[in-house]
Amino acid sequence: MSDTPVHETGTRLVKRGLAEMLKGGVIMDVVNAEQAKIAEDAGACAVMALERVPADIRVDGGVARMSDPEMIQGIQAAVSIPVMAKARIGHFVEAQILQALDVDYVDESEVLSPADEAHHIDKWAFDVPFVCGATNLGEALRRISEGACMIRSKGEAGTGNIVEAVRHLRSILGDIRKVGQADSAELFDWAKRLQAPLPLVQEIAETGKLPVPLFCAGGIATPADAALAMQLGAEAVFVGSGIFKSTDPAPRARAIVEATTNFNDAQILAKVSSGLGAPMTGIGMDDLDLKLADRGW
Protein backbone atom coordinates (compact mmCIF):
# COMPACT_ATOMS: atom_id res chain seq x y z
CA MET A 1 0.00 0.00 0.00
CA SER A 2 1.43 3.36 -1.01
CA ASP A 3 -0.87 5.67 0.96
CA THR A 4 -2.26 5.36 4.44
CA PRO A 5 -5.88 4.37 3.88
CA VAL A 6 -8.39 6.91 5.08
CA HIS A 7 -11.91 6.34 6.34
CA GLU A 8 -14.19 8.47 4.17
CA THR A 9 -17.19 9.32 6.35
CA GLY A 10 -20.48 11.12 5.70
CA THR A 11 -20.46 10.24 1.99
CA ARG A 12 -23.58 9.75 -0.10
CA LEU A 13 -22.89 5.99 -0.29
CA VAL A 14 -22.41 5.66 3.45
CA LYS A 15 -25.54 7.72 4.19
CA ARG A 16 -27.71 5.81 1.73
CA GLY A 17 -26.09 2.59 2.92
CA LEU A 18 -27.74 2.71 6.31
CA ALA A 19 -31.15 3.08 4.63
CA GLU A 20 -30.32 -0.08 2.64
CA MET A 21 -29.73 -1.90 5.93
CA LEU A 22 -33.15 -0.88 7.26
CA LYS A 23 -35.06 -2.36 4.31
CA GLY A 24 -37.64 -4.99 5.11
CA GLY A 25 -37.79 -3.71 8.66
CA VAL A 26 -39.99 -1.72 11.02
CA ILE A 27 -38.92 1.60 12.52
CA MET A 28 -40.97 2.39 15.61
CA ASP A 29 -41.77 5.74 17.25
CA VAL A 30 -40.83 5.74 20.94
CA VAL A 31 -41.02 8.47 23.57
CA ASN A 32 -38.84 6.94 26.30
CA ALA A 33 -36.24 4.25 27.00
CA GLU A 34 -38.86 1.78 28.21
CA GLN A 35 -40.76 1.95 24.91
CA ALA A 36 -37.46 1.73 23.02
CA LYS A 37 -36.71 -1.57 24.80
CA ILE A 38 -40.17 -2.91 23.92
CA ALA A 39 -39.55 -1.93 20.29
CA GLU A 40 -36.11 -3.58 20.20
CA ASP A 41 -37.46 -6.72 21.90
CA ALA A 42 -40.19 -6.89 19.25
CA GLY A 43 -37.60 -6.86 16.45
CA ALA A 44 -37.66 -3.20 15.34
CA CYS A 45 -34.70 -2.47 13.03
CA ALA A 46 -34.51 1.11 14.42
CA VAL A 47 -36.40 3.47 16.69
CA MET A 48 -37.50 7.07 16.18
CA ALA A 49 -37.09 9.11 19.36
CA LEU A 50 -39.66 11.85 19.76
CA GLU A 51 -41.23 13.65 22.67
CA ARG A 52 -44.85 12.84 21.84
CA VAL A 53 -46.28 10.38 19.31
CA PRO A 54 -48.22 12.11 16.51
CA ALA A 55 -51.63 11.12 17.96
CA ASP A 56 -50.77 13.08 21.12
CA ILE A 57 -49.37 16.02 19.14
CA ARG A 58 -52.78 16.24 17.43
CA VAL A 59 -54.65 16.22 20.73
CA ASP A 60 -52.30 18.55 22.61
CA GLY A 61 -51.84 21.12 19.85
CA GLY A 62 -49.21 23.83 20.38
CA VAL A 63 -45.73 23.83 18.84
CA ALA A 64 -44.09 20.43 18.43
CA ARG A 65 -40.29 20.59 18.52
CA MET A 66 -37.16 18.43 18.55
CA SER A 67 -37.00 16.17 21.62
CA ASP A 68 -34.98 16.90 24.74
CA PRO A 69 -31.40 15.67 24.12
CA GLU A 70 -31.46 13.93 27.49
CA MET A 71 -34.39 11.80 26.35
CA ILE A 72 -32.63 10.94 23.08
CA GLN A 73 -29.46 9.96 24.94
CA GLY A 74 -31.50 7.82 27.33
CA ILE A 75 -32.89 5.92 24.36
CA GLN A 76 -29.42 5.61 22.76
CA ALA A 77 -28.18 4.07 26.01
CA ALA A 78 -31.13 1.68 26.27
CA VAL A 79 -30.93 -0.01 22.85
CA SER A 80 -28.27 -1.20 20.40
CA ILE A 81 -30.28 -0.65 17.20
CA PRO A 82 -30.08 2.65 15.24
CA VAL A 83 -31.76 5.66 16.88
CA MET A 84 -33.37 8.31 14.70
CA ALA A 85 -34.80 11.65 15.82
CA LYS A 86 -36.97 14.38 14.31
CA ALA A 87 -36.09 17.97 13.48
CA ARG A 88 -38.61 20.60 12.37
CA ILE A 89 -38.80 21.37 8.63
CA GLY A 90 -36.14 23.99 7.89
CA HIS A 91 -34.76 23.98 11.44
CA PHE A 92 -31.13 23.31 10.61
CA VAL A 93 -29.97 24.09 14.13
CA GLU A 94 -32.11 21.31 15.56
CA ALA A 95 -30.47 19.09 12.94
CA GLN A 96 -27.01 20.31 14.00
CA ILE A 97 -27.86 19.39 17.59
CA LEU A 98 -29.12 15.95 16.56
CA GLN A 99 -25.90 15.38 14.61
CA ALA A 100 -23.88 16.43 17.66
CA LEU A 101 -25.85 13.86 19.66
CA ASP A 102 -24.63 11.20 17.19
CA VAL A 103 -28.13 10.08 16.16
CA ASP A 104 -28.11 7.63 13.26
CA TYR A 105 -30.73 9.37 11.08
CA VAL A 106 -32.52 12.74 11.20
CA ASP A 107 -36.15 12.91 10.11
CA GLU A 108 -36.94 16.41 8.82
CA SER A 109 -40.55 15.90 9.71
CA GLU A 110 -43.92 17.48 8.99
CA VAL A 111 -45.13 15.91 12.25
CA LEU A 112 -43.30 18.71 14.09
CA SER A 113 -44.25 22.36 13.59
CA PRO A 114 -42.39 23.77 10.57
CA ALA A 115 -39.67 26.33 11.35
CA ASP A 116 -39.41 27.68 7.80
CA GLU A 117 -42.29 28.14 5.37
CA ALA A 118 -40.15 28.23 2.22
CA HIS A 119 -36.94 26.30 2.79
CA HIS A 120 -36.10 22.79 3.83
CA ILE A 121 -32.74 22.01 5.44
CA ASP A 122 -29.71 21.84 3.11
CA LYS A 123 -29.06 18.23 3.96
CA TRP A 124 -25.85 18.00 1.90
CA ALA A 125 -24.22 20.15 4.59
CA PHE A 126 -24.49 17.31 7.12
CA ASP A 127 -22.64 14.03 7.71
CA VAL A 128 -25.70 12.53 9.40
CA PRO A 129 -28.18 11.13 6.86
CA PHE A 130 -31.73 12.52 6.52
CA VAL A 131 -35.11 11.00 5.79
CA CYS A 132 -37.92 13.26 4.54
CA GLY A 133 -41.61 12.75 3.89
CA ALA A 134 -43.26 13.12 0.50
CA THR A 135 -46.79 12.97 -0.85
CA ASN A 136 -45.84 12.74 -4.53
CA LEU A 137 -42.88 12.18 -6.83
CA GLY A 138 -42.05 15.87 -7.26
CA GLU A 139 -41.84 16.40 -3.53
CA ALA A 140 -39.69 13.28 -3.16
CA LEU A 141 -37.26 14.50 -5.83
CA ARG A 142 -37.04 17.98 -4.31
CA ARG A 143 -36.07 16.41 -0.98
CA ILE A 144 -33.52 14.14 -2.69
CA SER A 145 -32.05 17.16 -4.49
CA GLU A 146 -31.62 18.78 -1.05
CA GLY A 147 -29.71 15.69 0.10
CA ALA A 148 -32.31 13.36 1.64
CA CYS A 149 -31.00 9.78 1.64
CA MET A 150 -34.34 8.10 2.27
CA ILE A 151 -37.92 9.07 1.37
CA ARG A 152 -40.98 7.99 3.29
CA SER A 153 -44.59 8.51 2.34
CA LYS A 154 -46.04 11.12 4.67
CA GLY A 155 -49.39 9.45 5.07
CA GLU A 156 -51.32 11.21 7.77
CA ALA A 157 -49.45 10.71 11.04
CA GLY A 158 -51.34 10.05 14.25
CA THR A 159 -54.57 8.96 12.59
CA GLY A 160 -54.17 5.17 12.50
CA ASN A 161 -55.69 5.52 9.02
CA ILE A 162 -53.68 4.05 6.14
CA VAL A 163 -55.63 5.79 3.37
CA GLU A 164 -53.27 8.75 2.94
CA ALA A 165 -50.11 6.61 2.94
CA VAL A 166 -51.68 4.47 0.22
CA ARG A 167 -52.53 7.60 -1.77
CA HIS A 168 -48.93 8.86 -1.46
CA LEU A 169 -47.28 5.52 -2.30
CA ARG A 170 -49.57 5.06 -5.30
CA SER A 171 -48.84 8.59 -6.47
CA ILE A 172 -45.04 8.26 -6.14
CA LEU A 173 -44.78 4.74 -7.57
CA GLY A 174 -47.42 5.35 -10.25
CA ASP A 175 -45.58 8.42 -11.52
CA ILE A 176 -42.27 6.52 -11.50
CA ARG A 177 -43.89 3.95 -13.78
CA LYS A 178 -45.21 6.71 -16.06
CA VAL A 179 -41.84 8.49 -16.22
CA GLY A 180 -40.36 5.15 -17.22
CA GLN A 181 -42.67 5.15 -20.28
CA ALA A 182 -41.88 8.73 -21.33
CA ASP A 183 -39.54 9.53 -24.22
CA SER A 184 -36.58 11.87 -23.78
CA ALA A 185 -38.50 14.97 -24.93
CA GLU A 186 -41.36 14.27 -22.53
CA LEU A 187 -38.95 14.13 -19.58
CA PHE A 188 -38.48 17.92 -19.78
CA ASP A 189 -42.22 18.34 -19.34
CA TRP A 190 -42.24 15.82 -16.48
CA ALA A 191 -39.50 17.81 -14.71
CA LYS A 192 -41.54 20.99 -15.14
CA ARG A 193 -44.77 19.43 -13.91
CA LEU A 194 -43.11 17.70 -10.98
CA GLN A 195 -41.14 20.86 -10.14
CA ALA A 196 -38.14 18.60 -9.83
CA PRO A 197 -34.58 18.70 -11.20
CA LEU A 198 -34.33 17.25 -14.71
CA PRO A 199 -31.28 15.02 -13.99
CA LEU A 200 -33.21 13.21 -11.24
CA VAL A 201 -36.20 12.74 -13.56
CA GLN A 202 -33.87 11.36 -16.25
CA GLU A 203 -32.28 9.03 -13.71
CA ILE A 204 -35.70 7.65 -12.75
CA ALA A 205 -36.61 7.15 -16.41
CA GLU A 206 -33.46 5.06 -16.78
CA THR A 207 -33.53 3.03 -13.54
CA GLY A 208 -37.29 2.80 -12.92
CA LYS A 209 -36.88 3.61 -9.24
CA LEU A 210 -36.06 6.40 -6.82
CA PRO A 211 -32.31 6.92 -6.31
CA VAL A 212 -32.84 6.38 -2.55
CA PRO A 213 -34.92 3.83 -0.62
CA LEU A 214 -38.68 4.48 -0.36
CA PHE A 215 -40.31 3.63 2.97
CA CYS A 216 -43.90 4.03 4.16
CA ALA A 217 -45.04 6.13 7.12
CA GLY A 218 -48.22 7.67 8.40
CA GLY A 219 -51.22 5.65 9.55
CA ILE A 220 -49.99 2.06 9.91
CA ALA A 221 -51.92 0.46 12.79
CA THR A 222 -52.14 -3.26 11.97
CA PRO A 223 -49.96 -6.04 10.52
CA ALA A 224 -52.20 -5.95 7.44
CA ASP A 225 -51.49 -2.22 7.00
CA ALA A 226 -47.75 -2.90 7.04
CA ALA A 227 -48.10 -5.71 4.50
CA LEU A 228 -50.29 -3.49 2.30
CA ALA A 229 -47.59 -0.82 2.21
CA MET A 230 -44.95 -3.45 1.37
CA GLN A 231 -47.05 -5.04 -1.38
CA LEU A 232 -47.65 -1.60 -2.90
CA GLY A 233 -43.86 -1.20 -3.15
CA ALA A 234 -42.60 0.37 0.07
CA GLU A 235 -39.24 -1.09 1.13
CA ALA A 236 -39.77 -0.78 4.91
CA VAL A 237 -42.30 0.80 7.26
CA PHE A 238 -42.39 3.40 10.01
CA VAL A 239 -45.00 2.85 12.71
CA GLY A 240 -45.78 5.83 14.89
CA SER A 241 -48.80 5.99 17.14
CA GLY A 242 -50.08 2.62 15.91
CA ILE A 243 -48.08 0.57 18.41
CA PHE A 244 -48.05 2.50 21.66
CA LYS A 245 -51.62 3.81 21.24
CA SER A 246 -52.97 0.24 20.97
CA THR A 247 -54.17 -1.70 24.00
CA ASP A 248 -51.28 -4.20 23.98
CA PRO A 249 -48.17 -2.72 22.30
CA ALA A 250 -45.58 -5.55 22.60
CA PRO A 251 -47.47 -8.32 20.74
CA ARG A 252 -48.72 -5.84 18.14
CA ALA A 253 -45.17 -4.61 17.54
CA ARG A 254 -43.96 -8.22 17.10
CA ALA A 255 -46.81 -8.99 14.73
CA ILE A 256 -46.09 -5.93 12.58
CA VAL A 257 -42.42 -7.00 12.36
CA GLU A 258 -43.40 -10.49 11.19
CA ALA A 259 -45.98 -9.10 8.77
CA THR A 260 -43.37 -6.79 7.23
CA THR A 261 -40.99 -9.72 6.61
CA ASN A 262 -43.68 -12.06 5.28
CA PHE A 263 -45.77 -9.40 3.58
CA ASN A 264 -46.66 -11.67 0.65
CA ASP A 265 -47.77 -14.69 2.68
CA ALA A 266 -51.47 -14.42 3.60
CA GLN A 267 -51.33 -17.54 5.81
CA ILE A 268 -48.66 -15.97 8.00
CA LEU A 269 -50.46 -12.60 7.94
CA ALA A 270 -53.64 -14.31 9.17
CA LYS A 271 -51.73 -16.00 11.98
CA VAL A 272 -49.88 -12.92 13.22
CA SER A 273 -53.00 -10.73 13.00
CA SER A 274 -54.88 -12.90 15.51
CA GLY A 275 -55.61 -11.94 19.10
CA LEU A 276 -53.73 -8.64 19.22
CA GLY A 277 -56.34 -6.68 21.21
CA ALA A 278 -57.71 -3.38 20.00
CA PRO A 279 -55.71 -1.27 17.55
CA MET A 280 -55.63 2.49 18.08
CA THR A 281 -59.09 3.95 17.48
CA GLY A 282 -58.09 6.04 14.50
CA ILE A 283 -59.54 9.10 12.83
CA GLY A 284 -61.44 9.44 9.56
CA MET A 285 -59.99 12.00 7.13
CA ASP A 286 -63.26 14.00 7.14
CA ASP A 287 -62.88 14.53 10.87
CA LEU A 288 -59.37 15.97 10.67
CA ASP A 289 -58.83 19.60 11.65
CA LEU A 290 -55.14 19.61 10.79
CA LYS A 291 -53.52 17.86 7.85
CA LEU A 292 -49.83 17.38 8.65
CA ALA A 293 -49.03 16.15 5.14
CA ASP A 294 -49.69 19.66 3.77
CA ARG A 295 -46.55 20.84 5.55
CA GLY A 296 -43.51 20.80 3.26
CA TRP A 297 -42.81 22.65 0.03
Place this chain on the structure above:
Amino acid sequence: MKVGVLALQGAFAAHSSVLEQLGVATTEVRLAEQLADVDALVLPGGESTTISMIAQRTGLWDPLNAFVRSGRPVLGTCAGLILLAAEVLDGRSDQTSLGALDVSVRRNAFGRQLASFEMDVPVVGLDEPFHAVCIRAPAVERLGDGVEVLAEVDGHPALVRQGAMMGAIFHPELADDPRLHELFLAG
Protein backbone atom coordinates in the same frame (compact mmCIF):
# COMPACT_ATOMS: atom_id res chain seq x y z
CA MET B 1 -26.52 -23.55 -9.02
CA LYS B 2 -29.06 -21.59 -6.96
CA VAL B 3 -28.06 -19.13 -4.25
CA GLY B 4 -30.45 -18.40 -1.39
CA VAL B 5 -30.45 -14.91 0.11
CA LEU B 6 -31.82 -14.69 3.64
CA ALA B 7 -34.61 -12.10 3.30
CA LEU B 8 -35.92 -11.61 6.82
CA GLN B 9 -34.70 -8.00 6.99
CA GLY B 10 -31.87 -5.90 5.56
CA ALA B 11 -29.96 -5.53 2.31
CA PHE B 12 -31.07 -8.80 0.71
CA ALA B 13 -32.30 -7.24 -2.55
CA ALA B 14 -28.89 -5.64 -3.20
CA HIS B 15 -27.17 -9.05 -2.85
CA SER B 16 -29.69 -10.69 -5.20
CA SER B 17 -29.07 -7.96 -7.73
CA VAL B 18 -25.28 -8.51 -7.74
CA LEU B 19 -25.71 -12.29 -8.02
CA GLU B 20 -28.18 -11.91 -10.87
CA GLN B 21 -25.70 -9.66 -12.70
CA LEU B 22 -23.33 -12.61 -12.49
CA GLY B 23 -25.95 -14.81 -14.12
CA VAL B 24 -26.62 -16.79 -10.94
CA ALA B 25 -30.15 -17.93 -10.04
CA THR B 26 -31.23 -16.57 -6.66
CA THR B 27 -34.14 -17.10 -4.32
CA GLU B 28 -35.24 -15.16 -1.27
CA VAL B 29 -35.29 -17.28 1.88
CA ARG B 30 -37.88 -16.48 4.54
CA LEU B 31 -39.19 -19.94 5.39
CA ALA B 32 -37.52 -23.27 6.11
CA GLU B 33 -38.79 -24.95 2.94
CA GLN B 34 -37.13 -22.24 0.83
CA LEU B 35 -33.74 -23.42 2.12
CA ALA B 36 -34.25 -26.96 0.89
CA ASP B 37 -33.08 -26.57 -2.70
CA VAL B 38 -30.39 -23.88 -2.48
CA ASP B 39 -26.71 -24.68 -3.05
CA ALA B 40 -25.23 -21.65 -1.30
CA LEU B 41 -26.53 -19.00 1.08
CA VAL B 42 -25.98 -15.28 1.64
CA LEU B 43 -26.70 -13.78 5.06
CA PRO B 44 -27.03 -10.04 4.34
CA GLY B 45 -26.49 -6.95 6.42
CA GLY B 46 -29.32 -5.42 8.38
CA GLU B 47 -30.01 -5.48 12.11
CA SER B 48 -28.58 -8.69 13.56
CA THR B 49 -30.96 -8.58 16.54
CA THR B 50 -33.98 -8.25 14.25
CA ILE B 51 -32.84 -10.99 11.87
CA SER B 52 -32.05 -13.51 14.61
CA MET B 53 -35.32 -12.80 16.45
CA ILE B 54 -37.43 -13.28 13.34
CA ALA B 55 -35.56 -16.49 12.43
CA GLN B 56 -36.25 -17.90 15.87
CA ARG B 57 -39.92 -16.92 15.94
CA THR B 58 -40.65 -18.35 12.51
CA GLY B 59 -38.86 -21.69 12.95
CA LEU B 60 -36.10 -20.87 10.50
CA TRP B 61 -33.29 -20.93 13.08
CA ASP B 62 -32.68 -24.70 13.23
CA PRO B 63 -32.74 -25.19 9.44
CA LEU B 64 -30.33 -22.23 9.10
CA ASN B 65 -28.08 -23.76 11.71
CA ALA B 66 -28.04 -27.05 9.83
CA PHE B 67 -27.34 -25.29 6.52
CA VAL B 68 -24.33 -23.29 7.71
CA ARG B 69 -22.80 -26.49 9.13
CA SER B 70 -23.43 -28.50 5.96
CA GLY B 71 -20.22 -27.46 4.20
CA ARG B 72 -22.08 -25.54 1.49
CA PRO B 73 -20.82 -22.00 0.66
CA VAL B 74 -22.11 -19.28 3.00
CA LEU B 75 -21.36 -15.54 2.78
CA GLY B 76 -22.19 -13.36 5.80
CA THR B 77 -21.86 -9.60 5.48
CA CYS B 78 -22.00 -7.27 8.50
CA ALA B 79 -25.08 -8.51 10.41
CA GLY B 80 -24.68 -11.77 8.48
CA LEU B 81 -21.13 -12.12 9.84
CA ILE B 82 -22.50 -11.52 13.35
CA LEU B 83 -25.08 -14.28 12.79
CA LEU B 84 -22.34 -16.71 11.74
CA ALA B 85 -19.92 -15.88 14.56
CA ALA B 86 -19.07 -18.20 17.43
CA GLU B 87 -19.12 -15.29 19.87
CA VAL B 88 -20.94 -11.91 19.75
CA LEU B 89 -19.63 -9.06 21.92
CA ASP B 90 -21.79 -6.03 22.77
CA GLY B 91 -24.88 -7.91 21.62
CA ARG B 92 -28.18 -8.04 23.42
CA SER B 93 -27.96 -10.28 26.50
CA ASP B 94 -30.29 -12.77 24.82
CA GLN B 95 -28.72 -12.48 21.37
CA THR B 96 -27.90 -15.81 19.80
CA SER B 97 -25.68 -16.62 16.84
CA LEU B 98 -25.27 -19.69 14.70
CA GLY B 99 -21.70 -20.13 15.86
CA ALA B 100 -20.42 -21.85 12.73
CA LEU B 101 -17.60 -19.40 11.99
CA ASP B 102 -14.93 -19.51 14.68
CA VAL B 103 -14.50 -15.78 15.31
CA SER B 104 -15.50 -13.31 18.02
CA VAL B 105 -17.28 -10.29 16.59
CA ARG B 106 -18.04 -7.00 18.34
CA ARG B 107 -21.25 -5.28 17.19
CA ASN B 108 -21.10 -1.61 16.16
CA ALA B 109 -17.38 -1.63 16.99
CA PHE B 110 -16.59 1.56 15.07
CA GLY B 111 -19.48 3.55 16.56
CA ARG B 112 -22.81 4.85 15.33
CA GLN B 113 -23.69 5.99 11.81
CA LEU B 114 -21.45 9.09 11.82
CA ALA B 115 -18.46 6.71 12.06
CA SER B 116 -19.65 4.66 9.07
CA PHE B 117 -17.07 4.87 6.28
CA GLU B 118 -15.84 3.69 2.93
CA MET B 119 -12.27 2.88 1.88
CA ASP B 120 -10.31 0.75 -0.58
CA VAL B 121 -8.81 -2.43 0.87
CA PRO B 122 -6.52 -5.00 -0.77
CA VAL B 123 -8.12 -8.47 -0.85
CA VAL B 124 -6.24 -11.76 -1.12
CA GLY B 125 -7.22 -13.28 -4.45
CA LEU B 126 -8.15 -9.97 -6.15
CA ASP B 127 -5.67 -8.04 -8.32
CA GLU B 128 -7.07 -4.61 -7.53
CA PRO B 129 -8.29 -3.30 -4.13
CA PHE B 130 -11.97 -3.66 -3.26
CA HIS B 131 -14.09 -0.71 -2.13
CA ALA B 132 -15.25 -1.57 1.39
CA VAL B 133 -18.42 0.18 2.60
CA CYS B 134 -18.72 -0.14 6.39
CA ILE B 135 -22.09 0.81 7.94
CA ARG B 136 -22.20 0.74 11.76
CA ALA B 137 -19.77 -2.07 11.18
CA PRO B 138 -18.75 -4.89 13.50
CA ALA B 139 -15.10 -5.84 14.14
CA VAL B 140 -13.52 -9.28 14.26
CA GLU B 141 -11.64 -9.43 17.56
CA ARG B 142 -10.63 -13.10 17.76
CA LEU B 143 -9.79 -15.62 15.05
CA GLY B 144 -10.10 -19.35 15.62
CA ASP B 145 -7.69 -21.89 14.17
CA GLY B 146 -8.36 -22.41 10.52
CA VAL B 147 -9.82 -18.94 9.94
CA GLU B 148 -7.97 -17.18 7.15
CA VAL B 149 -7.85 -13.37 6.83
CA LEU B 150 -8.45 -12.15 3.26
CA ALA B 151 -8.61 -8.40 3.95
CA GLU B 152 -7.95 -5.97 6.75
CA VAL B 153 -9.23 -2.56 7.83
CA ASP B 154 -6.95 -0.61 10.17
CA GLY B 155 -4.86 -3.74 10.70
CA HIS B 156 -7.87 -5.80 11.87
CA PRO B 157 -9.57 -8.61 9.96
CA ALA B 158 -12.31 -7.33 7.65
CA LEU B 159 -12.86 -10.35 5.41
CA VAL B 160 -12.34 -13.87 6.72
CA ARG B 161 -12.74 -17.38 5.32
CA GLN B 162 -13.15 -20.73 7.05
CA GLY B 163 -13.73 -23.58 4.64
CA ALA B 164 -16.61 -22.59 2.35
CA MET B 165 -17.74 -19.84 4.72
CA MET B 166 -16.84 -16.18 4.20
CA GLY B 167 -17.58 -13.26 6.49
CA ALA B 168 -17.12 -9.53 5.84
CA ILE B 169 -17.48 -6.55 8.14
CA PHE B 170 -18.28 -4.48 5.03
CA HIS B 171 -20.96 -4.50 2.32
CA PRO B 172 -19.76 -5.87 -1.03
CA GLU B 173 -23.37 -5.61 -2.28
CA LEU B 174 -23.15 -1.79 -2.11
CA ALA B 175 -19.81 -1.45 -3.93
CA ASP B 176 -21.11 -1.79 -7.51
CA ASP B 177 -18.38 -4.41 -8.00
CA PRO B 178 -19.22 -8.14 -8.26
CA ARG B 179 -15.68 -9.44 -7.65
CA LEU B 180 -16.24 -10.40 -4.02
CA HIS B 181 -19.38 -12.35 -4.88
CA GLU B 182 -17.38 -14.09 -7.63
CA LEU B 183 -14.70 -14.98 -5.10
CA PHE B 184 -17.41 -16.38 -2.83
CA LEU B 185 -19.01 -18.44 -5.60
CA ALA B 186 -15.62 -19.80 -6.64
CA GLY B 187 -15.34 -21.25 -3.12
